[in-house]
Amino acid sequence: MVNRPSYSGAPVGGALEGVRVIDLTMMLAGPYASMMLADQGADVIKVEPPGGDNTRRIGPHLPGALVQEQGGYGSYFASINRNKRSIVLDLKSTAGLAALKRMIATSDILIENFRYGVMERLGLDDATLTDLNPRLVHASVRGFGDAAGGVSPYRDWPAYDPVSQAMGGIMGITGPVPGGAPTKIGPGIGDIAPAMFAAFGAVAALYRAQRTGQGDRVDISMVDSVLALCERMIYQYSATGVSPGPEGNGHPLLCPFGIFEAADGYLTLGIPNDKFWAIFTDLIGRPELATDPDFATNPSRIANATRTMAAVSDWTRARTRAQISEVLGGHVPFAPVMTAEDIFSDPHFQARTMLSDVAVPGTGDRLQIANTPVRMEHATAGVRTQAPLIDEHAEEILGEFGFTADDIAALGPRTKAVQPGADQKYEKEGTMS
Known part of the structure; x- marks a missing residue:
């Protein structure tokens, strides 16, 4: 150099x-x-x-x-x-x-x-x-x-x-x-x-x-x-012989983990371990879920995923994203699902330029x-x-x-040799999303 x-x-x-x-x-x-x-x-x-x-x-x-x-x-x-x-x-x-x-x-x-x-x-x-x-x-x-x-x-x-x-x-x-x-x-x-x-x-x-x-x-x-x-699907298939497929908005190994509906949009919530589950259930006024055998551990929540997700959804649907943020923000892994309009007005992106x-x-x-x-x-x-x-x-x-x-x-004229919009001379890989 x-x-x-x-x-x-x-x-x-x-x-x-x-x-x-x-x-x-x-x-x-x-x-x-x-x-x-x-x-x-x-x-x-x-x-x-x-x-x-x-x-x-x-x-x-x-x-x-x-x-x-x-x-x-x-x-x-x-x-x-x-x-x-x-x-x-x-x-x-x-x-x-x-x-x-x-x-x-x-x-x-x-x-x-x-x-x-x-x-x-x-x-x-x-x-x-x-x-x-x-x-x-x-x-x-x-x-x-x-x-x-x-x-x-x-x-x-x-x-x-x-x-x-x-x-x-x-x-x-x-x-x-x-x-x-x-x-x-x-x-x-x-x-x-x-x-x-x-x-x-x-x-x-x-x-x-x-x-x-x-x-x-x-x-x-x-x-x-x-x-x-996609490294996860490779080791999953190698270890189990089962090809992973579409997973929806959840997680195959953790529960609750995914996207939930709020009164004014959507949010994502990820509970990676039982400690965060105990904090979450206390914050939403359902501390009994942290000790109930059907929900106390991650394996039990996965086994009862439908009921677990329903308990979370019942709470989130009754509240706006702002209300949920006031309760969960800074305590458990949570975020509102933001639109471009949300991003333009959010202070995080302004602070980080x-x-x-x-x-x-x-x-x-x-x-x-x-x-x-x-x-x-x-x-x-x-x-x-x-x-x-x-x-x-x-x-x-x-x-x-x-x-x-x-x-x-x-070198001669360079910008007029091909009319703008004509096919490019050389084929390239990659295109617009």
Whole structure:
């Protein structure tokens, strides 16, 4: 890693300040990974194809947000591409590919989410990348991985969030009714989990490269990443020979544990042991349930789960979430099930600055986006700058890599080669949730 100043010339104070990342990703899985690096101070250079990342044109859009002819600037794009710089390069052109190679030669991390085999077709195979930069960390996010981690028989299958949720196992254990139909999890966990593993793997490999001078290949499979989240079902099946299915809103090993109805919404309650059960029953005015043999221990409550859950539900349905919070808050594991509106007004998220606002070009307005939860005492982290306009930093970036005015002119027009909204040149893994 080269100790570089931030691109603005002012130190950002992040833990990854001085790390240069070449980001070839689009859609969700890859950009979320590079976002995590950018949030910690890395200089992430987003290399977009002519026409830009498709998510630029995915809404919702604030009134006045840039129109398609300007590349687009939807809220989806704004959320996960903050803290990055943009340059457009046509990697199917000789000049564009040569420019990218020149940038890779002095960078620390390359991250991409092309389909299997695309990097090789572009002439960016592992051997070439190592020749360009022996210290380079090359991280990829693909549906079923790449060759470094083992070649999957499904390597050529396209993969998006529902595919990785389904094959990774998490969809099969999620559903409103125990033993019933599977359900997709709302957020794009099939994209975001691989993104998190990619960011972690890239930083781990970078640490090794700093010590050894040798780069590495970080091979992330979206399906594998979801499976890693489902570790419980793996050991359950190994130990019992029974495949877990949808569990509803409860827990197979603990009771009461799940979602309960209140007079004005829903709440979650988790009683992990008999100590908390005794506290809970005392708080709700039912201390006899802590000594009754049918409810006193977790095994007995599981055996009498219907009656246990009914006793809890009878109490919660008669009260609002605020009333329940006054009784249970701070005493037993409890929380109201919050909507986005609830989150925007809750003091916790304000105190933790989890809602950050960024400017939206063309609107004169600001958009609130979710900040990073990774905070440090000394290093700074989080949203610093809005997501870039398409090709916004091209001349600045190329100048930093030593391109002359003639070199830049030789690249030709980059933002007009493909009409915005047209099909992307390269197939990417990962999509919107």
